[in-house]
Amino acid sequence: MKQSWKPGTTIYPLPAVLVSCGNTPEEYNLITVSWVGTLCTNPPMCYISVRPERHSYEILRKNMEFVINLTTVQMAKATDWCGVSSGKNYNKFEKTGLTPKTAQIVKAPYVEESPLCIECKVREREQSQRIRFRIEAGIIRFFYRKIQFQKTLYTTRSGHASVPYPAI
Protein backbone atom coordinates (compact mmCIF):
# COMPACT_ATOMS: atom_id res chain seq x y z
CA MET A 1 0.00 0.00 0.00
CA LYS A 2 1.44 3.34 -1.03
CA GLN A 3 0.80 6.79 0.31
CA SER A 4 0.20 9.70 -2.02
CA TRP A 5 1.75 13.13 -1.62
CA LYS A 6 1.51 16.41 -3.41
CA PRO A 7 4.25 17.14 -5.96
CA GLY A 8 7.69 17.70 -4.49
CA THR A 9 11.39 17.10 -4.96
CA THR A 10 12.09 13.47 -4.12
CA ILE A 11 14.77 12.31 -6.54
CA TYR A 12 17.73 11.32 -4.37
CA PRO A 13 20.62 10.82 -3.73
CA LEU A 14 22.15 13.80 -5.49
CA PRO A 15 25.69 15.09 -5.05
CA ALA A 16 26.19 18.12 -2.77
CA VAL A 17 28.67 20.16 -4.77
CA LEU A 18 30.33 23.53 -4.28
CA VAL A 19 30.12 25.68 -7.39
CA SER A 20 32.95 28.23 -7.53
CA CYS A 21 32.66 31.31 -9.70
CA GLY A 22 34.10 34.78 -10.26
CA ASN A 23 36.71 36.16 -12.64
CA THR A 24 38.81 37.97 -10.03
CA PRO A 25 39.68 37.26 -6.38
CA GLU A 26 37.37 40.11 -5.34
CA GLU A 27 34.50 38.46 -7.15
CA TYR A 28 35.22 34.83 -6.19
CA ASN A 29 32.25 33.10 -4.61
CA LEU A 30 31.03 29.64 -3.60
CA ILE A 31 27.50 28.30 -3.72
CA THR A 32 26.27 24.89 -2.59
CA VAL A 33 24.16 23.12 -5.21
CA SER A 34 22.36 19.78 -5.35
CA TRP A 35 20.18 20.57 -8.35
CA VAL A 36 23.08 19.42 -10.49
CA GLY A 37 23.48 16.53 -12.91
CA THR A 38 24.57 15.20 -16.26
CA LEU A 39 22.49 16.09 -19.32
CA CYS A 40 24.46 14.38 -22.05
CA THR A 41 27.36 11.93 -22.30
CA ASN A 42 28.78 13.07 -25.64
CA PRO A 43 29.28 15.98 -25.78
CA PRO A 44 29.58 16.00 -21.99
CA MET A 45 27.00 18.49 -20.73
CA CYS A 46 25.72 19.21 -17.26
CA TYR A 47 23.34 21.60 -15.57
CA ILE A 48 23.06 23.52 -12.33
CA SER A 49 19.98 25.31 -11.07
CA VAL A 50 20.68 28.61 -9.29
CA ARG A 51 17.93 31.03 -8.34
CA PRO A 52 18.32 34.57 -9.76
CA GLU A 53 18.10 35.92 -6.20
CA ARG A 54 21.37 34.23 -5.31
CA HIS A 55 24.53 36.36 -5.26
CA SER A 56 26.28 33.86 -7.55
CA TYR A 57 23.64 34.11 -10.26
CA GLU A 58 24.76 37.50 -11.55
CA ILE A 59 28.41 36.40 -11.48
CA LEU A 60 27.54 33.28 -13.47
CA ARG A 61 25.39 35.26 -15.89
CA LYS A 62 28.16 37.77 -16.54
CA ASN A 63 31.14 35.40 -16.75
CA MET A 64 29.43 32.29 -18.19
CA GLU A 65 31.99 30.05 -16.49
CA PHE A 66 32.20 28.09 -13.26
CA VAL A 67 33.75 25.04 -11.61
CA ILE A 68 31.80 22.17 -10.02
CA ASN A 69 33.73 20.89 -6.98
CA LEU A 70 32.70 17.57 -5.43
CA THR A 71 32.83 17.72 -1.64
CA THR A 72 34.02 15.43 1.15
CA VAL A 73 33.18 14.71 4.78
CA GLN A 74 35.99 17.07 5.77
CA MET A 75 34.24 19.80 3.77
CA ALA A 76 30.75 19.10 5.19
CA LYS A 77 30.58 22.11 7.51
CA ALA A 78 31.79 24.50 4.81
CA THR A 79 29.40 22.94 2.28
CA ASP A 80 26.45 23.42 4.61
CA TRP A 81 27.45 26.98 5.46
CA CYS A 82 27.94 28.00 1.83
CA GLY A 83 24.38 26.86 1.15
CA VAL A 84 22.81 29.18 3.73
CA SER A 85 25.07 32.25 3.63
CA SER A 86 25.36 34.89 0.93
CA GLY A 87 28.44 36.12 -0.87
CA LYS A 88 26.87 39.57 -0.52
CA ASN A 89 27.84 39.45 3.16
CA TYR A 90 30.90 37.23 3.29
CA ASN A 91 34.06 36.29 1.46
CA LYS A 92 33.20 32.60 1.55
CA PHE A 93 36.69 31.34 0.78
CA GLU A 94 38.07 33.32 3.73
CA LYS A 95 35.26 32.34 6.07
CA THR A 96 35.45 28.62 5.30
CA GLY A 97 39.21 28.38 4.92
CA LEU A 98 38.78 26.70 1.54
CA THR A 99 41.51 27.53 -0.95
CA PRO A 100 40.78 29.09 -4.36
CA LYS A 101 43.21 27.96 -7.04
CA THR A 102 43.59 29.14 -10.62
CA ALA A 103 41.89 26.74 -13.02
CA GLN A 104 43.37 25.78 -16.37
CA ILE A 105 40.75 26.99 -18.86
CA VAL A 106 38.12 29.05 -17.04
CA LYS A 107 38.80 32.15 -14.97
CA ALA A 108 36.66 30.88 -12.09
CA PRO A 109 38.81 29.31 -9.36
CA TYR A 110 38.58 25.71 -8.26
CA VAL A 111 38.56 24.52 -4.65
CA GLU A 112 41.91 22.96 -3.74
CA GLU A 113 40.39 20.77 -1.01
CA SER A 114 37.89 19.17 -3.42
CA PRO A 115 38.80 15.67 -4.64
CA LEU A 116 37.37 16.26 -8.11
CA CYS A 117 36.77 19.54 -9.95
CA ILE A 118 34.94 20.07 -13.24
CA GLU A 119 35.56 23.19 -15.34
CA CYS A 120 32.39 24.32 -17.12
CA LYS A 121 31.38 26.90 -19.71
CA VAL A 122 27.75 28.02 -19.82
CA ARG A 123 26.03 27.23 -23.11
CA GLU A 124 22.49 28.27 -22.28
CA ARG A 125 20.52 29.90 -19.50
CA GLU A 126 16.85 29.35 -19.08
CA GLN A 127 14.83 31.67 -16.94
CA SER A 128 11.08 31.36 -17.14
CA GLN A 129 8.07 30.92 -14.94
CA ARG A 130 8.38 27.20 -15.36
CA ILE A 131 12.11 26.81 -14.80
CA ARG A 132 13.32 29.82 -12.91
CA PHE A 133 17.02 29.27 -13.11
CA ARG A 134 18.47 26.39 -15.08
CA ILE A 135 21.98 26.81 -16.46
CA GLU A 136 23.29 24.35 -19.03
CA ALA A 137 27.03 24.04 -19.34
CA GLY A 138 29.63 22.17 -21.30
CA ILE A 139 32.09 20.14 -19.26
CA ILE A 140 35.43 21.19 -20.65
CA ARG A 141 37.89 19.56 -18.28
CA PHE A 142 38.05 17.76 -14.99
CA PHE A 143 40.87 16.97 -12.61
CA TYR A 144 41.15 15.03 -9.40
CA ARG A 145 43.38 13.82 -6.64
CA LYS A 146 44.22 10.17 -7.06
CA ILE A 147 42.92 8.88 -3.76
CA GLN A 148 41.31 5.46 -3.76
CA PHE A 149 37.67 5.58 -2.76
CA GLN A 150 37.54 9.09 -1.47
CA LYS A 151 34.17 9.65 0.17
CA THR A 152 32.12 12.41 -1.41
CA LEU A 153 29.04 14.11 0.00
CA TYR A 154 25.53 13.65 -1.29
CA THR A 155 22.21 15.20 -0.38
CA THR A 156 19.06 13.43 0.59
CA ARG A 157 15.77 14.63 2.00
CA SER A 158 17.13 14.85 5.51
CA GLY A 159 20.61 16.26 5.02
CA HIS A 160 24.06 15.28 3.85
CA ALA A 161 25.76 11.90 3.97
CA SER A 162 28.75 10.45 2.16
CA VAL A 163 29.48 7.60 -0.20
CA PRO A 164 32.72 6.29 -1.70
CA TYR A 165 33.68 7.88 -4.98
CA PRO A 166 35.66 5.15 -6.72
CA ALA A 167 39.13 5.77 -8.08
CA ILE A 168 39.13 6.87 -11.69
Added chain:
Amino acid sequence: MKQSWKPGTTIYPLPAVLVSCGNTPEEYNLITVSWVGTLCTNPPMCYISVRPERHSYEILRKNMEFVINLTTVQMAKATDWCGVSSGKNYNKFEKTGLTPKTAQIVKAPYVEESPLCIECKVREREQSQRIRFRIEAGIIRFFYRKIQFQKTLYTTRSGHASVPYPAI
Protein backbone atom coordinates in the same frame (compact mmCIF):
# COMPACT_ATOMS: atom_id res chain seq x y z
CA MET B 1 48.69 17.48 -6.90
CA LYS B 2 45.79 16.87 -9.22
CA GLN B 3 45.58 14.94 -12.45
CA SER B 4 43.87 16.40 -15.47
CA TRP B 5 41.51 14.48 -17.73
CA LYS B 6 39.61 15.22 -20.86
CA PRO B 7 35.96 16.22 -20.43
CA GLY B 8 33.68 13.45 -19.22
CA THR B 9 30.74 12.62 -17.00
CA THR B 10 31.98 12.66 -13.42
CA ILE B 11 29.14 14.09 -11.32
CA TYR B 12 28.16 11.32 -8.90
CA PRO B 13 26.36 9.80 -7.03
CA LEU B 14 23.17 9.93 -9.08
CA PRO B 15 20.07 7.82 -8.54
CA ALA B 16 19.59 4.77 -10.77
CA VAL B 17 15.88 5.00 -11.58
CA LEU B 18 13.52 2.99 -13.72
CA VAL B 19 11.40 5.18 -15.96
CA SER B 20 8.11 3.50 -16.89
CA CYS B 21 6.15 4.66 -19.91
CA GLY B 22 3.42 3.60 -22.35
CA ASN B 23 -0.31 4.30 -22.51
CA THR B 24 -1.43 0.69 -22.91
CA PRO B 25 -0.15 -2.66 -21.58
CA GLU B 26 1.08 -3.51 -25.10
CA GLU B 27 3.15 -0.33 -25.13
CA TYR B 28 4.41 -0.43 -21.52
CA ASN B 29 8.18 -0.18 -21.27
CA LEU B 30 10.94 0.36 -18.71
CA ILE B 31 14.21 2.21 -19.19
CA THR B 32 17.02 2.66 -16.69
CA VAL B 33 18.15 6.27 -16.33
CA SER B 34 20.80 8.02 -14.25
CA TRP B 35 20.83 11.26 -16.21
CA VAL B 36 17.95 12.38 -14.00
CA GLY B 37 17.60 15.18 -11.48
CA THR B 38 15.67 18.07 -10.06
CA LEU B 39 15.55 21.31 -12.06
CA CYS B 40 13.36 23.45 -9.86
CA THR B 41 11.86 23.25 -6.36
CA ASN B 42 8.76 25.33 -6.98
CA PRO B 43 7.17 24.43 -9.31
CA PRO B 44 8.69 20.97 -8.88
CA MET B 45 10.38 20.15 -12.18
CA CYS B 46 12.76 17.39 -13.13
CA TYR B 47 14.52 16.12 -16.21
CA ILE B 48 15.53 12.83 -17.77
CA SER B 49 17.91 12.38 -20.69
CA VAL B 50 16.91 9.62 -23.12
CA ARG B 51 18.62 9.14 -26.48
CA PRO B 52 16.29 9.22 -29.51
CA GLU B 53 17.65 5.81 -30.50
CA ARG B 54 16.08 4.26 -27.41
CA HIS B 55 12.78 2.42 -27.80
CA SER B 56 11.27 4.47 -24.97
CA TYR B 57 12.01 7.79 -26.63
CA GLU B 58 9.22 7.52 -29.19
CA ILE B 59 6.77 6.36 -26.52
CA LEU B 60 7.72 9.36 -24.35
CA ARG B 61 7.51 11.74 -27.30
CA LYS B 62 4.05 10.54 -28.24
CA ASN B 63 2.51 10.26 -24.78
CA MET B 64 4.37 13.07 -22.98
CA GLU B 65 3.98 11.24 -19.68
CA PHE B 66 6.07 8.88 -17.59
CA VAL B 67 6.79 7.69 -14.05
CA ILE B 68 10.17 7.84 -12.30
CA ASN B 69 10.55 4.81 -10.03
CA LEU B 70 13.36 4.78 -7.47
CA THR B 71 14.97 1.36 -7.23
CA THR B 72 16.21 -0.89 -4.42
CA VAL B 73 18.85 -3.56 -3.87
CA GLN B 74 16.18 -6.17 -4.57
CA MET B 75 15.60 -4.53 -7.96
CA ALA B 76 19.31 -4.23 -8.85
CA LYS B 77 19.39 -7.07 -11.38
CA ALA B 78 16.25 -5.84 -13.14
CA THR B 79 17.55 -2.27 -13.10
CA ASP B 80 20.82 -3.33 -14.72
CA TRP B 81 19.07 -5.46 -17.31
CA CYS B 82 16.57 -2.75 -18.27
CA GLY B 83 19.52 -0.46 -19.00
CA VAL B 84 21.11 -2.78 -21.56
CA SER B 85 18.09 -4.44 -23.21
CA SER B 86 15.59 -2.94 -25.63
CA GLY B 87 11.82 -2.88 -25.40
CA LYS B 88 11.93 -3.58 -29.13
CA ASN B 89 12.93 -7.15 -28.28
CA TYR B 90 11.38 -7.80 -24.88
CA ASN B 91 8.37 -7.11 -22.73
CA LYS B 92 10.50 -5.82 -19.89
CA PHE B 93 7.82 -6.12 -17.20
CA GLU B 94 7.36 -9.82 -18.06
CA LYS B 95 11.09 -10.52 -18.32
CA THR B 96 11.99 -8.83 -15.02
CA GLY B 97 8.91 -9.88 -13.08
CA LEU B 98 8.31 -6.27 -12.08
CA THR B 99 4.64 -5.35 -11.74
CA PRO B 100 3.03 -2.53 -13.73
CA LYS B 101 0.26 -0.76 -11.81
CA THR B 102 -2.16 1.90 -12.95
CA ALA B 103 -1.02 5.35 -11.84
CA GLN B 104 -3.40 8.01 -10.57
CA ILE B 105 -2.95 10.84 -13.06
CA VAL B 106 -0.78 9.66 -15.96
CA LYS B 107 -1.53 6.70 -18.19
CA ALA B 108 2.01 5.34 -17.86
CA PRO B 109 2.18 2.57 -15.24
CA TYR B 110 4.24 2.72 -12.09
CA VAL B 111 6.41 -0.11 -10.76
CA GLU B 112 4.75 -1.73 -7.74
CA GLU B 113 8.09 -2.94 -6.32
CA SER B 114 9.55 0.58 -6.27
CA PRO B 115 9.59 2.30 -2.86
CA LEU B 116 8.88 5.74 -4.34
CA CYS B 117 7.26 6.65 -7.65
CA ILE B 118 6.96 10.09 -9.25
CA GLU B 119 4.29 10.80 -11.87
CA CYS B 120 5.56 13.27 -14.49
CA LYS B 121 4.16 15.20 -17.44
CA VAL B 122 6.58 16.36 -20.14
CA ARG B 123 6.70 20.13 -20.52
CA GLU B 124 9.52 20.44 -23.03
CA ARG B 125 11.76 18.29 -25.14
CA GLU B 126 15.10 19.47 -26.38
CA GLN B 127 16.83 17.70 -29.20
CA SER B 128 19.85 19.37 -30.67
CA GLN B 129 23.45 18.71 -31.50
CA ARG B 130 24.43 20.01 -28.11
CA ILE B 131 21.86 18.24 -25.99
CA ARG B 132 20.62 15.28 -27.94
CA PHE B 133 17.79 14.18 -25.75
CA ARG B 134 16.80 16.18 -22.68
CA ILE B 135 13.21 15.94 -21.51
CA GLU B 136 11.90 18.40 -18.95
CA ALA B 137 8.90 17.35 -16.94
CA GLY B 138 6.63 18.61 -14.24
CA ILE B 139 6.38 16.45 -11.13
CA ILE B 140 2.68 16.11 -10.60
CA ARG B 141 2.43 13.53 -7.84
CA PHE B 142 4.55 11.10 -5.91
CA PHE B 143 3.72 8.16 -3.71
CA TYR B 144 5.73 5.78 -1.61
CA ARG B 145 5.74 2.84 0.72
CA LYS B 146 6.26 3.94 4.29
CA ILE B 147 9.37 1.93 5.05
CA GLN B 148 11.92 3.45 7.37
CA PHE B 149 15.25 3.94 5.67
CA GLN B 150 14.63 1.87 2.59
CA LYS B 151 17.86 1.55 0.63
CA THR B 152 17.69 2.95 -2.87
CA LEU B 153 20.14 2.39 -5.70
CA TYR B 154 22.52 4.98 -7.04
CA THR B 155 25.00 5.01 -9.88
CA THR B 156 28.64 5.87 -9.73
CA ARG B 157 31.45 5.56 -12.23
CA SER B 158 31.96 1.89 -11.48
CA GLY B 159 28.42 0.57 -11.14
CA HIS B 160 25.49 0.56 -8.75
CA ALA B 161 25.48 0.78 -4.97
CA SER B 162 22.80 1.63 -2.44
CA VAL B 163 22.21 4.25 0.22
CA PRO B 164 19.44 4.72 2.79
CA TYR B 165 16.51 6.79 1.58
CA PRO B 166 15.17 8.32 4.79
CA ALA B 167 11.54 7.97 5.74
CA ILE B 168 9.39 10.81 4.49
